[in-house]
Amino acid sequence: MTFECELSLDDATVDWYKGDRVIKNSDKYEIVARGPVHRLTINDVDSKDAGEYSAVFRNKSTKANLTVEGITSIS
DSSP: OEEEEEOSOTTOOOEEEETTEEEOOSSSEEEEEETTEEEEEESSOOGGGOEEEEEEETTEEEEEEEOOOSOOOOO
């Protein structure tokens, strides 16, 4: 699953969140910025990944909800 946002600035820093938790690069999450385009990719999506995601720049944000159907988490 990939979320993408585009800003009018090439050198902006965007922070990604799931709910109120900051997301960092990891095996699960890949964050890439190329010029004004910022992407968050969620690898191996499962039901635990459902929820609200946001991209925040200078106290302004854009939000999207991820709904996961037909996949169960394996613990």
